[in-house]
Structures are given as structure tokens and as C-alpha cells.
Amino acid sequence: MTDITRDVVIIGAGAAGTTAANQLRKAGLTVAVLEARDRVGGRLWTDVIEGAMLEIGGQWVSPDQDALKETIEELGLETFSRYREGDSVYVGPDGQLHRFTGEMFPVSAETEAVIAEITERLDAMVAEIDPDKPWEHPNAQEWDSVTWDAWLRAQTDDDEAVRNLAFATGSAMLTKPTHTFSLLQSLLMAASAGSYSNLVDADFILDKRVVGGLQQVPQALAARLGDDVFLNSPVRFLEWGDEGVVAHADGDLTVRARYAILAHAPVLYDRISFVPSLPRRQHQLHQHLSMGFVIKVHAVYDRPFWREQGLSGTAFSPYELSHEAYDNTNHGDERGTLVGFVSDQNADDLFTLSAEERKERILESLSHYYGPEAKNPVVYYESDWGTEEWTRGAYAASFDMGGLHRYGADLRAAVGPIHFACSDMAGAGYQHVDGAIRMGRLAAANILAADGS
Numbered sequence: 357m358t359d360i361t362r363d364v365v366i367i368g369a370g371a372a373g374t375t376a377a378n379q380l381r382k383a384g385l386t387v388a389v390l391e392a393r394d395r396v397g398g399r400l401w402t403d404v405i406e407g408a409m410l411e412i413g414g415q416w417v418s419p420d421q422d423a424l425k426e427t428i429e430e431l432g433l434e435t436f437s438r439y440r441e442g443d444s445v446y447v448g449p450d451g452q453l454h455r456f457t458g459e460m461f462p463v464s465a466e467t468e469a470v471i472a473e474i475t476e477r478l479d480a481m482v483a484e485i486d487p488d489k490p491w492e493h494p495n496a497q498e499w500d501s502v503t504w505d506a507w508l509r510a511q512t513d514d515d516e517a518v519r520n521l522a523f524a525t526g527s528a529m530l531t532k533p534t535h536t537f538s539l540l541q542s543l544l545m546a547a548s549a550g551s552y553s554n555l556v557d558a559d560f561i562l563d564k565r566v567v568g569g570l571q572q573v574p575q576a577l578a579a580r581l582g583d584d585v586f587l588n589s590p591v592r593f594l595e596w597g598d599e600g601v602v603a604h605a606d607g608d609l610t611v612r613a614r615y616a617i618l619a620h621a622p623v624l625y626d627r628i629s630f631v632p633s634l635p636r637r638q639h640q641l642h643q644h645l646s647m648g649f650v651i652k653v654h655a656v657y658d659r660p661f662w663r664e665q666g667l668s669g670t671a672f673s674p675y676e677l678s679h680e681a682y683d684n685t686n687h688g689d690e691r692g693t694l695v696g697f698v699s700d701q702n703a704d705d706l707f708t709l710s711a712e713e714r715k716e717r718i719l720e721s722l723s724h725y726y727g728p729e730a731k732n733p734v735v736y737y738e739s740d741w742g743t744e745e746w747t748r749g750a751y752a753a754s755f756d757m758g759g760l761h762r763y764g765a766d767l768r769a770a771v772g773p774i775h776f777a778c779s780d781m782a783g784a785g786y787q788h789v790d791g792a793i794r795m796g797r798l799a800a801a802n803i804l805a806a807d808g809s
């Protein structure tokens with residue numbers, strides 16, 4: 357039995373929790389970070405699989421992600437650019453492969469005009485949204501009452517335009533079918549990256565990676581906390597009241613503190629028994645959030661063979677099982693790595709198949725972009741966050757239809773001594789590591805303000 361007392365107990369050692377803990381420590385408060393897993397990092401996980409270093413979770417950094425960039429710099433980590441020399445490829449509705457450069461897919465002139473016109477309209481709408489308070493927009497209720505798919509289909513009859521516009525926030529970001537979330541949720545996703553155009557620009561949103569892996573960020577932050585990080589310590593009970601909190605974790609670990617930060621995906625709040633219960637509002641709002649689902653597929657080859665064909669490795673198609681794929685070769689590695697993504701219903705369907713059939717179907721899809729050599733990787737690995745008890749999906753959580761304007765304003769609101777921090781409640785950097793760091797900083801700042809520290 358270990359019974360310790362700290363100023364703040366932080367539940368979760370991902371980017372949000374380790375950031376918050378460091379901020380509080382710097383301000384002179386004592387902390388304990390309780391982590392359910394046997395490792396730090398949460399959805400950041402860099403591992404070696406059959407000799408290949410893979411980013412099983414988050415990896416990319418974009419130029420607007422100031423909080424993440426500052427942290428990377430402060431920790432002395434190095435970044436490198438995603439390989440992007442040469443042509444990108446697109447598979448159209450007829451299954452034909454087209455090479456292209458720039459941001460616009462090689463579609464017909466009519467479809468291109470439709471995509472450009474709707475993109476301009478979306479950029480104008482996104483510019484009016486405050487990513488920290490999308491529910492305050494005068495049209496929030498209306499925009500939260502129409503699905504992303506229905507809104508796009510009301511703008512044009514051009515199916516190829518709709519599919520290409522839809523997948524930027526659908527399969528590629530929220531990783532849910534486009535009929536399950538609202539236009540407002542889609543606009544928030546775009547606003548969190550600055551504009552809809554930024555979001556569809558792979559060279560922007562998937563710009564840089566960290567040499568050696570992005571998990572080093574939470575690992576380095578946790579290392580600074582030393583013995584105040586407790587692994588294998590899922591919190592099961594949280595008593596709370598005016599005096600503070602008592603967190604009870606596995607391994608007979610009890611932490612008494614004046615404040616708590618729940619620094620994990622909101623879909624996991626109900627894994628903790630709160631004594632007394634959380635208020636009615638939180639009980640309700642937490643039920644309207646759910647995780648998206650995507651399989652991140654890694655295929656490592658003896659060399660980056662696509663570069664020999666003048667291909668950048670960047671590939672898109674709303675008609676393919678793997679709707680997007682990229683050159684994901686590690687810094688200084690002679691071997692070539694491709695990363696592909698299979699999202700929402702396609703991911704569900706694939707998991708009804710055997711592992712062998714799944715691999716065959718995914719590699720077949722990659723071969724439509726890169727040719728038959730793509731079918732023979734030396735290392736193949738699927739990141740499946742759906743089976744991870746302490747995450748339960750990927751990339752992150754979002755509200756169901758109508759939930760964002762109805763409940764969004766209360767998602768980050770503290771309940772007594774309990775504060776909340778996670779990428780899944782960020783404005784800027786929403787669903788990204790940058791947002792996790794911003795939310796970690798915010799929760800720490802709110803505690804320091806409440807504490808008069």
C-alpha cells in the first residue's frame with residue numbers, strides 16, 4: 357500500500373498529462389502522474405517491429421502547431437521533412453491511376469471548378485469560427501443539425517467532388533463516416549488547422565517528423581518528473597469534494613491531492629468511479645462523444661522503390677480501401693517505408709477478415725498507387741488502436757450529431773477540483789499532439805489561477 361500526498365494528481369501520461377505536470381512543477385507545485393499503461397505517451401508510441409522503427413501512433417508536425425514546435429525545440433529534438441519530391445498519384449472513379457503535382461486532384465475541369473468553389477465557401481465559413489468556441493457562431497445550431505455528407509450533397513450533384521471534399525475531415529481526420537457528424541464538427545476540424553485549405557494540403561498538415569520518433573516528447577517530459585510518474589497505475593476510483601481529491605489506482609496506490617487533472621480521452625471517463633458521481637451535465641455530455649477509427653498501415657521495403665518512378669509516395673483516392681498513403685521513410689534509413697490509412701467503415705469491414713486476408717486487401721490497395729512491388733514488404737504492421745483498452749479508437753474523440761453546439765462549452769469546464777485536458781477538447785490543434793500540449797498548459801494555468809499560485 358502506497359499512500360502519498362501531492363498538490364495535483366494527473367491521470368494519464370500522454371502529451372497533455374506530462375505537459376500539465378511539468379507546468380505545475382515549474383510553478384512550485386508537487387505532482388503525481390498516474391498512468392494505466394506500462395509506458396508513457398498514450399497515443400504517441402514509437403516502437404521497433406521486426407527491426408523497423410515505426411510510429412504506431414501520432415507522428416506528423418505542421419507549421420501552425422506552435423505549442424508542439426516550441427516543446428520539440430525546448431526538448432532539443434530534431435525534425436525532418438516528409439519526402440515529397442516527384443508526382444503524387446490519384447485513383448479516380450474508373451480505377452485509373454493519374455499522376456499530379458500541387459494540391460488539386462487530377463479531376464475533370466468541371467469537377468475541379470466545383471471543388472475550388474466549395475473550398476472557397478468552406479474557407480469563408482471556417483474563418484468565422486473560433487476553434488475554441490465553435491458553438492458561439494450564430495449558425496452553430498443550424499450547422500450542427502446537418503450532416504457533413506448532406507451539406508456537401510446539397511451544394512453539388514458532382515459525386516467525385518463531394519467525395520474529395522468530404523474525406524479531408526471525414527476519413528482523413530475525424531475517421532468517422534461523413535453521415536455521422538455535423539457540418540459544424542467538420543468546420544471545427546478545419547478551423548483547428550487554420551483553414552479548410554490547410555487541412556487538405558498534405559505538405560502543410562503532414563509537414564515534419566521528429567528524428568527518432570514523436571513519443572520522445574512525452575518520454576522526455578516524463579523523465580523530468582522522475583519518480584513522480586507511476587506506470588501500471590490505472591485510476592479506478594476518484595473521491596472528490598471541496599477539500600480536493602483522493603485517487604485510488606491499481607497496485608494499492610492512493611494519491612491525496614488538492615486538484616486532479618483527467619488527462620486522457622473523454623471516452624474513458626466512465627472507466628473511473630467518481631465518488632460522489634459527476635454532475636448530470638457531465639454524465640450526459642460524455643455520452644455524446646465517441647472515438648473515430650482508423651487502421652494505420654506500415655509497409656517497409658528494402659528500398660523506396662516508388663522514388664525510382666518519380667513518385668513522391670503521396671497518394672489519394674476516395675475510391676480506394678487505403679484512402680491516403682505517404683512515403684514514411686525514417687530519417688537516414690536506406691529502406692523505404694509507406695504508410696497507408698484505412699478508415700471508419702472500411703476499417704470495420706477489414707476486421708471481419710482474417711489477418712492474412714486483411715493484409716492482402718490492404719497491400720492490393722497500395723499496389724494500385726505504387727505498382728505490384730508494393731505487395732511485397734519486408735515488414736508489415738497494422739496499428740490497431742481499437743483494441744487498446746486505454747484508448748479505444750483513433751485518432752481521437754468527437755461529438756455525435758448536434759452534440760458540439762449542445763455540450764461543447766462544458767467539455768473543458770472544471771468540476772470542483774477536477775480539471776480536464778486532452779487533445780480531444782482542444783481548439784487549435786484539435787485531435788493533435790499540439791492540442792494536447794495546449795490543453796495540458798491550459799489545465800495547469802487554470803489550477804494555478806484557482807490556487808492563487
Ligand code: FAD
Pocket residue numbers: 367368369370371372373390391392393396397398399400412413414415416417589590591592619620621624627628652739741746747749750751752777778779780787788789790792
Ligand atoms: P493520450 O495520448 O490518449 O494519453 C492519455 C493517457 O491516459 C494514456 O497514456 C492512457 O493510457 C492514460 N489513461 C487513460 N485512462 C486512465 C486511467 N483511468 N488511469 C490512468 N491512466 C489512464 N497527432 C498529431 O499531431 N500528428 C499525427 O500525425 C497524428 N497521428 C496519429 C495517428 C494515430 C494512429 C493515432 C492513434 C493518433 C494520432 N494523432 C496524431 C493524435 C495524437 O496522437 C493525439 O491527439 C495525442 O497524442 C493525444 O494526447 P493526450 O495526452 O491528449 O491523450
